[in-house]
Amino acid sequence: MAKRTKAPSVAQQLRLPAGPVELASIDPRATPGFNGDKQAGKAALAGLDPTVSELQELLYAHGRTGGHQRLLLVVQGMDTAGKGGVLRHAVGLLDPQGVRIKAFKAPTPDERKRGFLWRIRNALPAAGEVGVFDRSHYEDVLVARVNKLARPDVIERRYDAINKFEQELVDSECTVIKVMLHISSDEQKARLMERLDRPDKHWKYNPGDVDERAKWGDYQRAYEIALERCNTDAAPWYVVPADRKWYRNLAVTHLLIEHLKGMKLTWPPADFDVKLEKKRLAAT
Numbered sequence: 001m002a003k004r005t006k007a008p009s010v011a012q013q014l015r016l017p018a019g020p021v022e023l024a025s026i027d028p029r030a031t032p033g034f035n036g037d038k039q040a041g042k043a044a045l046a047g048l049d050p051t052v053s054e055l056q057e058l059l060y061a062h063g064r065t066g067g068h069q070r071l072l073l074v075v076q077g078m079d080t081a082g083k084g085g086v087l088r089h090a091v092g093l094l095d096p097q098g099v100r101i102k103a104f105k106a107p108t109p110d111e112r113k114r115g116f117l118w119r120i121r122n123a124l125p126a127a128g129e130v131g132v133f134d135r136s137h138y139e140d141v142l143v144a145r146v147n148k149l150a151r152p153d154v155i156e157r158r159y160d161a162i163n164k165f166e167q168e169l170v171d172s173e174c175t176v177i178k179v180m181l182h183i184s185s186d187e188q189k190a191r192l193m194e195r196l197d198r199p200d201k202h203w204k205y206n207p208g209d210v211d212e213r214a215k216w217g218d219y220q221r222a223y224e225i226a227l228e229r230c231n232t233d234a235a236p237w238y239v240v241p242a243d244r245k246w247y248r249n250l251a252v253t254h255l256l257i258e259h260l261k262g263m264k265l266t267w268p269p270a271d272f273d274v275k276l277e278k279k280r281l282a283a284t
Contacts (some may be wrong), residue, residue: 061130
């Protein structure tokens with residue numbers, strides 16, 4: 001009898017292979033690891049709630065009892081790719097007590113003086129926490145490259161600095177999940193138009209988004225370089241097709257679950273006499 005092979009996990013299917021990167025070859029409407037439709041995808045996401053909640057609680061308990069493990073989720077993507085949606089629907093399944101979210105905007109003049117990783121280090125999760133970066137240190141090799149905010153030799157050095165920094169994180173028991181939300185140009189255009197068509201979404205629209213959209217090709221190339229140069233064994237990249245919002249949220253949740261399981265955490269033992277405490281409580 002032929003041995004049945006185990007189907008690859010969602011993480012295995014989304015993990016970017018080593019070597020040159022061509023984003024145009026990755027279908028932004030694909031649903032790797034899931035064969036259902038939108039309704040089934042939303043139901044599947046809801047069904048993961050108990051699992052991800054328990055795993056996060058294990059991590060939180062681990063940190064509260066002297067453990068050092070933590071998790072950092074880095075979310076990158078073009079405008080409208082769904083970084084906010086991931087925070088609401090995937091990260092939103094987690095207990096906020098154990099989550100530290102940081103949305104990085106353009107660096108302040110003071111931050112620019114301190115090196116591009118200074119503000120990143122100050123926002124890292126503590127032991128037992130799940131940290132989430134809405135944009136990250138990668139802006140300094142993406143936006144900076146496209147808009148020529150730094151010299152080419154400076155940007156070139158940043159790739160190696162990022163790899164060294166992420167290796168240090170992993171060596172300090174921080175699991176790093178780097179997600180690139182891969183959206184198509186047509187889908188971005190449709191989402192921006194929706195913001196203009198709906199008064200309740202006007203607040204989300206920024207005229208500058210159209211200016212940045214005009215640099216689509218430059219941004220895609222900047223992403224390809226960053227993905228290729230910083231795709232390490234310690235901190236690999238996961239490219240999540242993002243044209244289907246429901247799949248995007250489901251995929252990121254699976255990545256969280258698979259990496260939390262990979263920590264192989266167990267419930268910390270009691271540091272008191274359980275039997276004695278039961279007797280004391282029963283006597284009250």
